Amino acid sequence: MAANGASCEQPQKRAAAKDKHNGKSADSSVKERRQKDKEDRLSLVVWRRPVTTLHYFLLETLIKLKEWTLKLWQRRGIVFSVLVLCCLFSIAYSTEGAHQQYVAYLEKRFLWCAYWVGLGILSSVGLGTGLHTFLLYLGPHIASVTLAAYECGSTDFPEPPYPDQIVCPQGGGLEGSVSLFSIMSKVRLEACMWGAGTAIGELPPYFMARAARQSGADPDDEDYEEFEEMLEQAEGAQIPNPLFDLAGITCGHFLVPFWTFFGATLIGKAIIKMHIQKLFVIITFSKHIVEQMVSLIGAVPRVGPSLQKPFSQYLEAQRNKLHHAGGSAPADENWLSWVFEKVVLVMVCYFVTSIVNSMAQSYAKRLQQQRHSEEKTK
Numbered sequence: 001m002a003a004n005g006a007s008c009e010q011p012q013k014r015a016a017a018k019d020k021h022n023g024k025s026a027d028s029s030v031k032e033r034r035q036k037d038k039e040d041r042l043s044l045v046v047w048r049r050p051v052t053t054l055h056y057f058l059l060e061t062l063i064k065l066k067e068w069t070l071k072l073w074q075r076r077g078i079v080f081s082v083l084v085l086c087c088l089f090s091i092a093y094s095t096e097g098a099h100q101q102y103v104a105y106l107e108k109r110f111l112w113c114a115y116w117v118g119l120g121i122l123s124s125v126g127l128g129t130g131l132h133t134f135l136l137y138l139g140p141h142i143a144s145v146t147l148a149a150y151e152c153g154s155t156d157f158p159e160p161p162y163p164d165q166i167v168c169p170q171g172g173g174l175e176g177s178v179s180l181f182s183i184m185s186k187v188r189l190e191a192c193m194w195g196a197g198t199a200i201g202e203l204p205p206y207f208m209a210r211a212a213r214q215s216g217a218d219p220d221d222e223d224y225e226e227f228e229e230m231l232e233q234a235e236g237a238q239i240p241n242p243l244f245d246l247a248g249i250t251c252g253h254f255l256v257p258f259w260t261f262f263g264a265t266l267i268g269k270a271i272i273k274m275h276i277q278k279l280f281v282i283i284t285f286s287k288h289i290v291e292q293m294v295s296l297i298g299a300v301p302r303v304g305p306s307l308q309k310p311f312s313q314y315l316e317a318q319r320n321k322l323h324h325a326g327g328s329a330p331a332d333e334n335w336l337s338w339v340f341e342k343v344v345l346v347m348v349c350y351f352v353t354s355i356v357n358s359m360a361q362s363y364a365k366r367l368q369q370q371r372h373s374e375e376k377t378k
Helices: 004-043 050-074 076-094 099-126 133-152 180-186 188-200 203-214 222-236 247-253 257-283 289-296 304-322 335-377
Strands: none
Touching: 004 335, 050 076, 050 335, 076 099, 099 133, 099 188, 099 304, 133 180, 133 188, 133 257, 133 289, 180 188, 180 257, 188 257, 203 247, 203 257, 247 257, 289 304
16 A cells, blocks of 8 residues: 555656646746847837837827827816816916016916926936936026126026026125025025926826736736836835935835825925035035135146136136126137037937837837737637
8 A cells, every 4th residue: 555655646746846847947938038028129229220119109109199198088177177277377368457467477487487397307207217407407507596696796686687697786796795595595496396396207107106006916927027126126225325216116016195105205305305405506616616626627737727727718708797788798608518518418319319219119018018918819
């Protein structure tokens, strides 16, 4: 009996080992297929396959427009209310009357705030792959206001042309009347609006991760595996880490309430973080710090004087512009302003190109998933 029992157990063990081996081989083949699909998608970029990339980008754009149109139709009550409000504002805007001065003021403020909110959204969208608008726009704006405040002795710049152009007020200000807090107050609105935009830019990853968690993601799904890898990296990352911002994804995955997440993000980005960044830029570009930096550049052996000259010319040109209303000062171009313009142009082109590549790869993934689903049904 014992011999018969042992002989029966051996085929069962061999069958179990065979099934385990077949399962491992199936898993390896699935991983290899997913890796190959991922490599194919990543190769779909403008500089390698321009025609296919642009074609897929247009198709993905049409799909997204259709999805957004359906979502708007599902919320047609809210859309109708917004349209009614827009019509009322349009009537008030076009009707002559004493209220026009208030309409003009509100329009100016609204456009100014919307401009900085939009730049903030562009900065935080795409998990760090967005346009770095603080370095390109807000930082230089704060630096310009700081330099102008110390040069003019006041922050009461005439409006207009401020904020499009900074000109010293007539008569100037008192020596030493400009303080750190007065400069911070001057740029507080645009800085906070930019910070609020970065907080809004965190919402798409939050909603996507939340929807995936509530719908019950398939553990075998490629997106789910990539998301789990990102969470593991986030757990191992030092917090806070500005180079690895996955707060939206993490909070969405663990179903943190919306207002808890967005309220904390808004306070952190629009108030705390923004005041720290603003303070750093103002201190860096204060009058004595700038003069010390220019003198240190001139002290560099051999190349110092040649590097110091364009910086000094640029600062002197900015001072001249501040004391000439209407832009009547001579606009001497130098290589610093030329280089900055080209850097901005290159970063904007890279940002647009990354959007095209990402949407084309999304459409390629749709085709791959469709092909695999058809293979399973056969």
